[in-house]
Amino acid sequence: MRVYLDNSATTRLDDEVLKEMIPYFSDVYGNASSLHAFGREALAAVDKSRETIASLLGANPNEIYFTSGGTESDNWALKGAAQAYGKYGKHIITTAIEHPAMMETCHKLEKDGFDVTYIGVNSDGLVDPEEIKKAVRDDTILVSVMFANNEMGAIQPIGEIGRFCRKEGILFHTDAVQAAGTIKINVKELNIDMLSLSAHKFHGPKGMGLLYLRNGVKIEKLIAGGHQERGNRAGTTNTPGIVGMAKALEIAVRDMEKNNEHMRKLRDYFIDRVEKEIPYCHLNGGREHRLVNNANFSFDYIEGESILMVLDLNGIAVSSGSACSSGSLEPSHVILATGASMEQAHSSIRFSLGKETTKEEIDYTIETLKAAVEKLRSWSPLFKQTEGESHYV
Amino acid sequence: MYNKKVLETFAHPKNVGEIENADGVGTVGNASCGDIMQVFLKIDGDKIVDAKFKTFGCAAAIASSETATEMIKGLTLDEALKIKNSDVVEELEGLPPQKIHCSVLAEEAIAEAIKDYRSKH
Numbered sequence: 024m025r026v027y028l029d030n031s032a033t034t035r036l037d038d039e040v041l042k043e044m045i046p047y048f049s050d051v052y053g054n055a056s057s058l059h060a061f062g063r064e065a066l067a068a069v070d071k072s073r074e075t076i077a078s079l080l081g082a083n084p085n086e087i088y089f090t091s092g093g094t095e096s097d098n099w100a101l102k103g104a105a106q107a108y109g110k111y112g113k114h115i116i117t118t119a120i121e122h123p124a125m126m127e128t129c130h131k132l133e134k135d136g137f138d139v140t141y142i143g144v145n146s147d148g149l150v151d152p153e154e155i156k157k158a159v160r161d162d163t164i165l166v167s168v169m170f171a172n173n174e175m176g177a178i179q180p181i182g183e184i185g186r187f188c189r190k191e192g193i194l195f196h197t198d199a200v201q202a203a204g205t206i207k208i209n210v211k212e213l214n215i216d217m218l219s220l221s222a223h224k225f226h227g228p229k230g231m232g233l234l235y236l237r238n239g240v241k242i243e244k245l246i247a248g249g250h251q252e253r254g255n256r257a258g259t260t261n262t263p264g265i266v267g268m269a270k271a272l273e274i275a276v277r278d279m280e281k282n283n284e285h286m287r288k289l290r291d292y293f294i295d296r297v298e299k300e301i302p303y304c305h306l307n308g309g310r311e312h313r314l315v316n317n318a319n320f321s322f323d324y325i326e327g328e329s330i331l332m333v334l335d336l337n338g339i340a341v342s343s344g345s346a347c348s349s350g351s352l353e354p355s356h357v358i359l360a361t362g363a364s365m366e367q368a369h370s371s372i373r374f375s376l377g378k379e380t381t382k383e384e385i386d387y388t389i390e391t392l393k394a395a396v397e398k399l400r401s402w403s404p405l406f407k408q409t410e411g412e413s414h415y416v
Numbered sequence: 417m418y419n420k421k422v423l424e425t426f427a428h429p430k431n432v433g434e435i436e437n438a439d440g441v442g443t444v445g446n447a448s449c450g451d452i453m454q455v456f457l458k459i460d461g462d463k464i465v466d467a468k469f470k471t472f473g474c475a476a477a478i479a480s481s482e483t484a485t486e487m488i489k490g491l492t493l494d495e496a497l498k499i500k501n502s503d504v505v506e507e508l509e510g511l512p513p514q515k516i517h518c519s520v521l522a523e524e525a526i527a528e529a530i531k532d533y534r535s536k537h
């Protein structure tokens with residue numbers, strides 16, 4: 024059996040989306056910037072998609088800028104705002120649990136003379152808006168808080184933070200990459216000034232994203248060149264990608280209630296059974312304010328990558344916050360930020376369900392996981408079973 | 417990123433476990449990622465007659481433990497000390513660059529176990 028439980032890494036392109044995209048590869052192949060009929064046909068599709076997306080997000084079409092994905096959007100929002108507003112102040116507030124696209128960009132800005140405050144989270148992985156309010160200084164130009172966390176799915180109080188920032192006249196950006204598929208977002212109601220999205224997280228194509236930029240907010244451009252995206256983001260318009268993203272978002276919003284209900288039920292069933300049937304495990308993050316498709320567990324005495332690999336050998340795809348699987352040999356900064364121990368971060372595994380996940384797949388995963396954990400514990404020098412009790416040695 | 421040999425070795429290790437009343441035990445930790453490897457040796461005269469391990473770590477660490485313990489069985493202590501992590505990597509037909517340090521752990525655990533034995537004899 025092959026089971027894909029890594030939908031927070033990427034999702035399968037929806038069949039409906041693929042069908043919508045196909046004509047724009049080889050039939051309507053004109054450059055949307057060209058004046059002739061070939062170009063105009065492509066432009067018409069791009070314009071229509073922009074309108075669709077804007078209306079789904081509660082934005083105006085001229086506030087949507089297409090990019091290559093979430094990483095570019097995050098880079099652009101931060102660097103662009105820092106450049107444009109740096110003359111008014113050098114202070115930026117963000118959180119300790121942001122995606123690397125945000126973290127690395129913040130570190131770059133720090134090198135360039137900006138001062139970045141990283142707000143911590145509680146044991147549920149949630150930011151306290153009061154702490155953001157307290158961190159604001161006279162020279163704060165930007166607050167950026169992710170909508171929902173990619174590792175443990177903690178949904179942040181974006182509404183309250185947005186309200187506060189608008190009142191204070193501070194720019195507010197949110198990386199909504201993980202949230203878009205399962206949470207209905209209205210940028211106006213939430214007082215969002217800038218928002219990053221990535222299409223492949225909600226069954227759209229990879230390499231396609233957007234930055235919502237509220238009218239009136241002026242940031243420097245990141246990519247120079249042609250006059251695409253009203254002169255703000257150069258590069259040949261990705262017509263099939265844009266058409267695909269619009270369709271994917273349309274489907275996500277259309278089917279959201281049904282899909283969320285399906286995923287939440289399966290996810291809760293999964294968490295309940297794992298907690299009951301596997302000893303010495305911890306759910307990372309709280310059960311409330313959690314993305315409907317996310318479960319993240321740490322299993323004591325064993326290391327995350329080895330769990331991932333045993334599951335993989337059995338056809339199950341998950342991801343891990345372990346140092347061994349990170350490339351940088353640092354355990355997940357997100358799990359650590361919740362106050363979890365090094366060991367706990369080192370043994371964390373993320374299971375992210377999709378709209379196509381079935382009960383059979385979850386049952387198979389639980390059985391496989393139980394066996395994997397038991398086997399790896401018997402291989403671990405940290406695990407000693409004495410009179411039915413286990414402890415670190 | 418792991419080759420077939422590494423995955424196969426990781427999936428079905430034969431030397432995992434402890435040796436009761438082992439003649440030498442070596443435990444080492446990996447500073448870079450916080451992992452732990454333990455090697456147990458049964459020694460007869462100057463020869464390693466059995467070797468087992470327990471490892472808390474990634475697939476590469478477990479595969480390296482298995483391979484290294486397999487390689488030293490039947491060797492004299494001095495011969496075993498000559499087995500370097502690069503030999504383990506070669507036997508595994510290669511490890512990803514960021515996983516080379518996991519094989520170093522195996523080399524160190526064996527050296528520790530031999531040191532432990534020698535300190536007692």
Ligand code: FES
Pocket residue numbers: 346347348446449450451472473474475476477514515517518
């Ligand atoms: S043991 Fe941590 S990377 Fe191999």
